[in-house]
Amino acid sequence: MxxxxxxxxxxxxxxxxxxxxxxxxxxxxxxxxxxxxxxxxxxxxxxxxxxxxxxxxxxxxxxxxxxxxxxxxxxxxxxxxxxxxxxxxxxxIKASTGAALVGLGPLIGAVLGHVFIKTDKFNRKKIISFILGISGVTLVSLSGGKNGSLPNNNVYSKLPSWRYK
Incomplete structure (x- = not known):
């Protein structure tokens, strides 16, 4: 081809x-x-x-x-x-949550690669990357504020009301 x-x-x-x-x-x-x-x-x-x-x-x-x-x-x-x-x-669900969940795909692929490919090793860099990735997805998915913000985040109180209604 x-x-x-x-x-x-x-x-x-x-x-x-x-x-x-x-x-x-x-x-x-x-x-x-x-x-x-x-x-x-x-x-x-x-x-x-x-x-x-x-x-x-x-x-x-x-x-x-x-x-x-x-x-x-x-x-x-x-x-x-x-x-x-x-x-x-x-x-x-919210679009941001959907995007975060789709973002889990490469992380799951990395773990499955480690499980099924004998030569693949988890080193410090991979472990830190995996923890950061899971943390980001967790933060977005479990957020409880308005429009996907973090819980108790007062940023919306400073914006005009039409921005988040």
Missing amino acids: KLVKYRFPSWLLALFACLLWSTAFVGVKYSITFAPPLFVAGIRFFLAGLILIPFAGEGYFKEIQGHFKLIVIVGFLQTFSVYLLFFLSLSR
Whole structure:
């Protein structure tokens, strides 16, 4: 399969990808107020697929034909099942909490990598990173203040009332 060369610097493409990914939670949370979560998910992935086709490169459809069964299995288990639950949960939780929970994915992957890959070792740097990651997710998820702020945080008392009602 031939790779597509881009005229943009990789850091700019990475920044653009981070921007798209980080705004997805708010966009989904807003969208599901107008349409059912699964409909929004279907539209989102359909549009994403259409947008990505021009960037696929030569041989894209041959690769799909050659690995169709694996693509269907991974697509169902990873994309469909995970995002089905995620979009349904966003109708019941805050977007910030959803983003934090999705952020647990790499942490869980690191722990599973350590368990299943014999050569992977937890060193001090990995342990500190893991503790910081879990702490951040816990702080966001268990916050009890208005609009996701920390409990007993008086920052909202200094803002105009329209900002948080």
